[in-house]
Amino acid sequence: MIERERKVRTQHVALPRPARAPRRRPRRMTAPARPRLLGEVRRAKILAWLREEGSARVRALADAFAVSEVTVRQDLEKLEAEGHIVREHGGAFLKSVPQQVRALALQHHENMDEKRRIGRAAAALVGDGETIILDSGSTTTEVAAALIGRRDMTVVTNALNIALMLGAEPGFEVHMPGGHFKAPTLSLSGDRSADYFRGLFAKTLFLATAAIDVEAGLTYPALSDIAVKRAMIAAADRVCLVADASKIALRSFTALGGLDLVHMLITDDRIRDADRAAIEAAGVEVIVA
Amino acid sequence: MIERERKVRTQHVALPRPARAPRRRPRRMTAPARPRLLGEVRRAKILAWLREEGSARVRALADAFAVSEVTVRQDLEKLEAEGHIVREHGGAFLKSVPQQVRALALQHHENMDEKRRIGRAAAALVGDGETIILDSGSTTTEVAAALIGRRDMTVVTNALNIALMLGAEPGFEVHMPGGHFKAPTLSLSGDRSADYFRGLFAKTLFLATAAIDVEAGLTYPALSDIAVKRAMIAAADRVCLVADASKIALRSFTALGGLDLVHMLITDDRIRDADRAAIEAAGVEVIVA
DNA sequence: AAGCAAAATCGAAAATAATCGAAATTGCGA
DNA sequence: TCGCAATTTCGATTATTTTCGATTTTGCTT
Structure with missing residues (x-):
């Protein structure tokens, strides 16, 4: 078990990074409109999670996607601005008018x-x-x-x-x-x-x-x-x-x-x-x- | 007065299950069996309970959702303010359909x-x-x-x-x-x-x-x-x-x-x-x- | 009815958890 | 190497839940 020591600075090198493949991306002549779509992908997955579960807790999402809770919060903030979800203290949920109706x-x-x-x-x-x-x-x-x-x-x-x-x-x-x-x-x-x-x-x-x-x-x-x-x-x-x-x-x-x-x-x-x-x-x- | 075992706080520290992502979990000694529900979700579930049973007692709800009775009361207060339920001494019950609408x-x-x-x-x-x-x-x-x-x-x-x-x-x-x-x-x-x-x-x-x-x-x-x-x-x-x-x-x-x-x-x-x-x-x- | 004890509620402070703001760090492409 | 933007860190702030004592209500007995 890895000791969770907060002051160690070079801790991140030992972290498991399941998502990223070491393969190099082929160079493009035309720069894509969105240089990073990783964030978008994550947001889409968060939305999918919410549609499945109905709600999600910030910490659970942070664990699941291996990002910090702040990042999750920013994602949720964005999703909320797009009108997809409602944010609440511990996380977010879908506007469940449907359930009620x-x-x-x-x-x-x-x-x-x-x-x-x-x-x-x-x-x-x-x-x-x-x-x-x-x-x-x-x-x-x-x-x-x-x-x-x-x-x-x-x-x-x-x-x-x-x-x-x-x-x-x-x-x-x-x-x-x-x-x-x-x-x-x-x-x-x-x-x-x-x-x-x-x-x-x-x-x-x-x-x-x-x-x-x-x-x-x-x-x-x-x-x-x-x-x-x-x-x-x-x-x-x-x-x-x-x-x-x-x-x-x-x-x-x-x-x-x-x-x-x-x-x-x-x-x-x-x-x-x-x-x-x-x-x-x-x-x-x-x-x- | 019956002393209920409410104050058991620090139980086993080391869970038998190895954590999949040992990323960072800053000082969480008390790991609840189930992560606490989002407030809004809990209220929705209380409402669902009421639709199923017709009524509910504060004590039963507090036990079911593993929160204090005060929290349940606050939830009921909110639901009442939104016009969904009627509150009475030991708990709450559902309003009639026209009232809900x-x-x-x-x-x-x-x-x-x-x-x-x-x-x-x-x-x-x-x-x-x-x-x-x-x-x-x-x-x-x-x-x-x-x-x-x-x-x-x-x-x-x-x-x-x-x-x-x-x-x-x-x-x-x-x-x-x-x-x-x-x-x-x-x-x-x-x-x-x-x-x-x-x-x-x-x-x-x-x-x-x-x-x-x-x-x-x-x-x-x-x-x-x-x-x-x-x-x-x-x-x-x-x-x-x-x-x-x-x-x-x-x-x-x-x-x-x-x-x-x-x-x-x-x-x-x-x-x-x-x-x-x-x-x-x-x-x-x-x-x- | 009247009285009494148990149970439930209320108010407010204390404890806990989550969020925000802003600076620092990292990853990635030019 | 630089620069940009996404991400993380950290302290301060804010929201939520719990604790605790005082008060009210309920249910039961006389």
């Missing part, structure tokens, strides 16, 4: 683990800078949560909780259709909602559903949602259904339409082989998260 | 007492069964809070927090215009918001403002709100401005129009006599809450 959606706390996986898989289909439409629902809320950290996204959603979650994030533009507010789903619906989507185009729609059935197609408990969902489908290039496996081979009250309306389904691994085969036979790409 | 309106926790009085006075102008329009803002949020308990109300609002508050109440129909979501005010704005009000009529509009001035009229910090507010005004029979006295005789960035747009102003008793006289001379009925 996620708890707002009262019902449907079942299958959360599957829904989270589906959300991550769905988010992987979206690239930075795209425009997407997010339906309301607990699964689509998880899609929204998984999108946090993206840049230059434009999101259109009829779900108030999703708007609140993403609207506070830097790099997100959030738009909502108007309509009649329904408390159980925290969503807007009605004819006026549908009108909003006229003349609007998005790359991908993540659609929620109450029940999927090969014969009945997509069915919903309430009539009023149907118009909005039709309008959303019409406005999107690609329709991606997100639904956990418990909804497959069920029927609800009113039908939106057949499976030919959607291009892909993201679900979890509890889907039965027979169902999967039938859905794929209907021309829908099935992704198991 | 009220706390969502992030900024402007100033002059809350005046705003609450203004809200109550404004609500007194509204009868059961009427249709009203509620602008976004902290004062209009108080109007909404004061309306809770009414029957057969129809409310049109561009404020997400108001929609969430009232939408869950029985006896309330809530509609929202579409538009671009702005996080600081939790509101929707833009041209599409304005379009929504076309062909819509309401008895009373409760309008918020950033600044009132007899000469400059009503002024706002952002241009994008103006269109929505104009449309709201056009859709309402009676326009009722709600603003605490600190906003009187100020000017903001862009003008909506003169005081002739509004029929009444509800404010608090800090309004100066001269201002009141000037506003009344402009044809606006002034109500002091």
